[in-house]
Amino acid sequence: MDKKVLIISLVITILLVILSVFFVWPSLGQVEEQSRKLSYVRDTISAFDKEAVEIEKFKQNYNNYLPNLQEMSRMFVEPDNLVGFIEFLEKSAEESEVYVEVQPQVSLQKEAKTAVFGLSCSGSLSGTVNFLEHLERGNYLINVTNFSAINSDANKVESDFIIEVLTR
Amino acid sequence: MTNLLPEKEKSILRQRQTEKIIMILGVVVFVGLFCLFLIFTSINIYLRGQVVSQEFSSDRIIKENKSPDFSTYQKIISDYNSDLAKIESFYKNQEYISSAINVLLGVSRPDNLYFTGFSFSLDSNDKSIKVSASGFSGTRDSLSVFEKNLKSEETIKNVYLPAESWVNQKDIKFSLTLEIKNG
Numbered sequence: 001m002d003k004k005v006l007i008i009s010l011v012i013t014i015l016l017v018i019l020s021v022f023f024v025w026p027s028l029g030q031v032e033e034q035s036r037k038l039s040y041v042r043d044t045i046s047a048f049d050k051e052a053v054e055i056e057k058f059k060q061n062y063n064n065y066l067p068n069l070q071e072m073s074r075m076f077v078e079p080d081n082l083v084g085f086i087e088f089l090e091k092s093a094e095e096s097e098v099y100v101e102v103q104p105q106v107s108l109q110k111e112a113k114t115a116v117f118g119l120s121c122s123g124s125l126s127g128t129v130n131f132l133e134h135l136e137r138g139n140y141l142i143n144v145t146n147f148s149a150i151n152s153d154a155n156k157v158e159s160d161f162i163i164e165v166l167t168r
Numbered sequence: 169m170t171n172l173l174p175e176k177e178k179s180i181l182r183q184r185q186t187e188k189i190i191m192i193l194g195v196v197v198f199v200g201l202f203c204l205f206l207i208f209t210s211i212n213i214y215l216r217g218q219v220v221s222q223e224f225s226s227d228r229i230i231k232e233n234k235s236p237d238f239s240t241y242q243k244i245i246s247d248y249n250s251d252l253a254k255i256e257s258f259y260k261n262q263e264y265i266s267s268a269i270n271v272l273l274g275v276s277r278p279d280n281l282y283f284t285g286f287s288f289s290l291d292s293n294d295k296s297i298k299v300s301a302s303g304f305s306g307t308r309d310s311l312s313v314f315e316k317n318l319k320s321e322e323t324i325k326n327v328y329l330p331a332e333s334w335v336n337q338k339d340i341k342f343s344l345t346l347e348i349k350n351g
Contacts, residue, residue, distance in 0.1 A: 005186050012194030019201045027208035034215035041222040045229060052233050055241045062241075069248055075255060113254075129273075132266040141258045144265045148287035166258060 075141050077115055079108050079167045085140065089119065092138065096131035098123025108167070119161040122152070128159050141166040263290055268297040268348040271324065275317050280306025284341075296325075297348045305340045315344075323348055 058065070077085045086102055093100035103118030121128055128149065135142045142165045149159035171178060265288045272286070286301035305311040311333065318327045325347045333342035 005183065005190060008187060008190050012190065016197055016201060019198065023205045024201055024208065027205055027212060030212045031208050031215065034212055034219060037219045038215055038222060041219060041226055045222065045226045048230055055238060055245065058245060059241050072248065072251055072255065129266055129269050136264050136266050141255065143262060145290045147265050150285035166254060
């Protein structure tokens, strides 16, 4: 008597489990997947719409932005044209009343997009510090990584710098 | 009402009743699950249709709007954004050696003490500037006063004068190392 009830219960349970595991659960998973896809496509459209509006605004104001953007571009040294940067170094040295010599070994690190220069400088201590400030707070993105100085006579110091400048 | 059936018949009736209850419950749950399956399947079919139609309209909108002008300005913006990110990161991490020199030279020195040389190097790991300096001090007391002045400066850390700098009482050629954190 009890055995028959047990068999019926078992058969029904197995059927329910099969229905849940092989039909209901996967279809729920598919609903989730399709919802995600739909949300992604809608986000893409919405992002594109926003981008289109922003680009249109930028296009209309481009001429107003241009001077600032060009100024920003000039902060990076062109690796193919180092003359402008070397002239900046010489001009800064002249303004600070020190003499500067750029070492011929310039190391261009293409991956890090930096150029490393060695500088030798002679002049008064205040002039040298002034020159250093010119470099660090000037138009180019210069990091002075090493600076050493010795007194060559009472009013003159000889100094060596290693500077790292960001390139394009 | 008195049940006059024999005990065996009663038991068979109870068993049939239990079987019926189990069958009914099973069928109810089965039908429920099957309905759920049908609902999920229809939602799934609807969503697939929506995805296909949205993908189609997305491609159409992008094609319609992507003029050569659009791509050019997109590239310009992307280039300037990348430049801006580099500039921001540069200024965020920049340490000024010129400020460090001014900090060191700003520490008050006794009259008979002066530097003969110094070296500053940037330590990008802990954002500090390592300094080593050499100089001349007329007396040991002057050197001691200068050491105290250095240690009292907030931005100067780890001031170290080697033992050799303290050996002589007068005319001392000293060297020192320290770290400057501009904060």
